[in-house]
Amino acid sequence: MKRDKPKYKQIVDAAVVAIAENGYHQAQVSKIAKVAGVADGTIYLYFKNKEDILISVFREKMGVFVENVKVILQKEISATEKLYKMIDNHFSLLHSDRHLAIVTQLELRQSNKELRYKINEVLKEYLTLLDSILKEGIEQGEFDEEIDIRLARQMVFGTIDETITSWVMNDQKYDLMKLAPEVHRLLLKGMKA
Template identity: 50%
Template sequence: METQREGKFQRILDAAVEAISESGYHQCQVNKIARLAGVADGTIYLYFKSKEEVLIRVFQERMGDFIAYMRHELLECETTKARLRTIVRTHFSYMEQNRSLAIVSQLELRQSDPRIRSAINVIILDYFSLIEGVILQGIQSGEVPDTDLRVARQMIFGSLDEATTDWVMARSPRTLTSGVEPMLALFEGALRLR
């Protein structure tokens, strides 16, 4: 029974990503999410209190999975350069493979009210911590000169975030992953990676 409930929960989240990316959060109706998930409209409210909670849980669950995956990938890295490459490659490939989620995270969450932003901050702060941890490891190993962790993280996250937004909004299709090496070169230069 629990497996069936979890499966339905995941279907609703997947449907919400698709519906919100197609219609926009404010225009998206719960019945569209239910239809895409293959459930009755009222079933949504057995899992979520409101459409706002659906959006929050989409971000928490999907981006939480993304960060957990990135942490796992980073365990295999032995150098700061390899860790930075993993961050860029994982960020770009995940967004490219999950375009609807990229649209939701890059466009819809930024227009939301402060309650939604507050609820998703835990995940964003976890990502910030992950990036700062990579920079700190680089400083401790002597691969990166002493630098302000917050500023370095802002540069890395901001660049990844802006590149993803630019990709989502591009008028002509292109790959996001083609930017991995140029972005890595930018970070290596800015951090004066040794």
């Protein structure tokens, strides 16, 4: 399996760095190859085309978000606490990788519609996990049973996303992690029973 070979990850990581430092449209395949320390042609031994690299970046990185949330879902804690841990995890992963934050919040969004639809497919799994937390919260009586799951999900994700994007656009100059409790409190107030 190509995805398990070291060069695969090497190229994915190089793509994140190249895109973050040069911008989406200036991250030519040759630049990614250079950062990865391989020849241009080597890229195509591991990826079908440039789009495939970009989707892989998203899939590989988003995979960590998903895995973490799956673990959180298993914990014997309230939905309220799970929501907190999810927000904290989301902030934390992007806070600790400034390149990745730039890529997901700014650069990858200027990809073409086709690519973004594919990225959205990957994102869906994550949003489904969020839905699980919301449903659990409602079932447990923690969240208002009247709320529309879809709207609530959009509020939660929209708020998280907008918060991080603002932070990135402000050159990550304040401490994102400190915002987690307040974001959680705000969202919770809107949803709790």
